[in-house]
Amino acid sequence: xxRERKFSLEELYKQVKPLLLNNGYEGFTFSHLADALNVxxxxxxxxxxxxxxxxxxxxxFEMEQSHKELQQISHISDFNGxxxxxxxxxxxxxxLHRLIEIGKQVQSSTEVxxxxxxxxxxxxxxxxxHLQDFISLGKQENMLKPHLxxxxxxxxxxxxxxxxxxxxIPQSVWVSSIKEMLQSGMFAxxx
Amino acid sequence: xxRERKFSLEELYKQVKPLLLNNGYEGFTFSHLADALNVxxxxxxxxxxxxxxxxxxxxxFEMEQSHKELQQISHISDFNGxxxxxxxxxxxxxxLHRLIEIGKQVQSSTEVxxxxxxxxxxxxxxxxxHLQDFISLGKQENMLKPHLxxxxxxxxxxxxxxxxxxxxIPQSVWVSSIKEMLQSGMFAxxx
DNA sequence: TCTCAAAGTGACAGTTGTGTCATTTTAACT
DNA sequence: AGTTAAAATGACACAACTGTCACTTTGAGA
Numbered sequence: 001x002x003r004e005r006k007f008s009l010e011e012l013y014k015q016v017k018p019l020l021l022n023n024g025y026e027g028f029t030f031s032h033l034a035d036a037l038n039v040x041x042x043x044x045x046x047x048x049x050x051x052x053x054x055x056x057x058x059x060x061f062e063m064e065q066s067h068k069e070l071q072q073i074s075h076i077s078d079f080n081g082x083x084x085x086x087x088x089x090x091x092x093x094x095x096l097h098r099l100i101e102i103g104k105q106v107q108s109s110t111e112v113x114x115x116x117x118x119x120x121x122x123x124x125x126x127x128x129x130h131l132q133d134f135i136s137l138g139k140q141e142n143m144l145k146p147h148l149x150x151x152x153x154x155x156x157x158x159x160x161x162x163x164x165x166x167x168x169i170p171q172s173v174w175v176s177s178i179k180e181m182l183q184s185g186m187f188a189x190x191x
Numbered sequence: 192x193x194r195e196r197k198f199s200l201e202e203l204y205k206q207v208k209p210l211l212l213n214n215g216y217e218g219f220t221f222s223h224l225a226d227a228l229n230v231x232x233x234x235x236x237x238x239x240x241x242x243x244x245x246x247x248x249x250x251x252f253e254m255e256q257s258h259k260e261l262q263q264i265s266h267i268s269d270f271n272g273x274x275x276x277x278x279x280x281x282x283x284x285x286x287l288h289r290l291i292e293i294g295k296q297v298q299s300s301t302e303v304x305x306x307x308x309x310x311x312x313x314x315x316x317x318x319x320x321h322l323q324d325f326i327s328l329g330k331q332e333n334m335l336k337p338h339l340x341x342x343x344x345x346x347x348x349x350x351x352x353x354x355x356x357x358x359x360i361p362q363s364v365w366v367s368s369i370k371e372m373l374q375s376g377m378f379a380x381x382x
Numbered sequence: 383t384c385t386c387a388a389a390g391t392g393a394c395a396g397t398t399g400t401g402t403c404a405t406t407t408t409a410a411c412t
Numbered sequence: 413a414g415t416t417a418a419a420a421t422g423a424c425a426c427a428a429c430t431g432t433c434a435c436t437t438t439g440a441g442a
Contacts (some may be wrong), residue, residue, distance in 0.1 A: 002410070024420070026217030031399070043420050045401065076334060151360065156354060159351065167342050174340070174343065183377065185372065185373055188337070189380075192439095194387085194388055194389045195388095197390075230390075232391095237390075240431090296441080
């Protein structure tokens with residue numbers, strides 16, 4: 001007996017993404033989203049109590065996809081393969097980073113929001129565990145410098161996608177340069 | 192015949208900084224700032240037409256200080272000295288980065304705002320020139336790999352300050368690890 | 383001590399966003 | 413064709429921020 005919905009949750013999330021990335025947490029409004037969905041603002045309140053609930057729910061959705069993708073890393077046996085996989089993963093999920101930053105701006109208000117934030121936290125820890133295994137493998141195989149802090153190694157890999165390519169250097173050059181930089185740094189080894 | 196002012200521009204800027212860093216562009220309001228200064232909101236309008244004008248003016252103020260500091264780099268003759276100087280500079284100006292990001296959210300509206308943005312742009316270019324010289328020197332002295340794009344090298348150095356030190360690794364270890372990472376990467380050179 | 387202009391105030395009108403809810407629309411199922 | 417419950421709507425009350433401006437306060441200088 002139910003009337004057909006004008007939009008699915010997936011469609012909604014798809015609209016949320018650019019709005020959130022372009023306007024940030026504070027700049028994101030139900031009005032904008034309603035416009036993007038060609039729907040009255042009130043309608044969205046049928047599915048989400050408020051902005052924080054919507055945003056955290058969206059983040060979980062986005063995270064779940066990335067998480068699933070990243071899990072594939074454990075099916076690769078050698079370190080070099082994992083390293084390549086991780087670089088590719090990063091470039092394919094380049095805005096995940098910014099979304100996480102935006103997510104930090106959500107103040108836990110409702111019980112639901114608290115639960116969502118909890119869930120997100122768990123997912124991040126879980127992802128981190130996978131990456132930790134990657135680092136461990138690298139150090140075990142004597143591929144990574146053992147004295148560098150794990151968190152710095154991971155941080156470096158993740159930050160590298162955020163480097164702005166202002167001068168439009170071709171993607172292939174850019175990516176291979178980043179790989180080289182991560183592996184052996186910027187100093188010429190002439191000494 | 193003028194009455195004494197309740198706050199100086201410097202005092203105002205000092206209050207702007209945390210408000211902007213904590214709440215972002217959209218989250219920054221004249222009300223908050225007025226509260227922080229113990230002043231009526233209307234008072235601030237005596238000095239700034241609107242939010243964009245205030246924020247860009249503040250950015251110029253902040254930039255000028257960093258710029259002056261960075262200029263010292265040209266007094267250092269050798270590349271290694273400049274490299275060390277730059278790392279120190281970055282850590283002392285760790286939020287400059289975020290401020291520039293926030294600055295990008297300012298839509299040019301007034302004529303004054305446009306001028307301020309223009310001025311900021313020029314300062315950034317000027318700073319970039321100094322850094323460009325640094326890279327050139329490094330390549331000339333055969334210290335830096337000649338095939339890596341200059342903008343990537345610079346980007347890499349600047350991103351490194353943004354790596355979150357979640358696990359509270361001691362500052363000295365952190366900084367020296369970052370230096371090593373930049374110089375020779377994360378791979379053990381065992382082949 | 384008086385003057386006066388700069389500094390500061392707070393009330394007003396306008397805009398934008400929030401959350402609610404009584405009402406209307408829709409289509410699947412009798 | 414009629415029923416019905418989910419889906420959608422849009423108006424309402426409220427809150428926060430913006431920009432303006434007539435007015436008040438203040439203290440340096442005549």
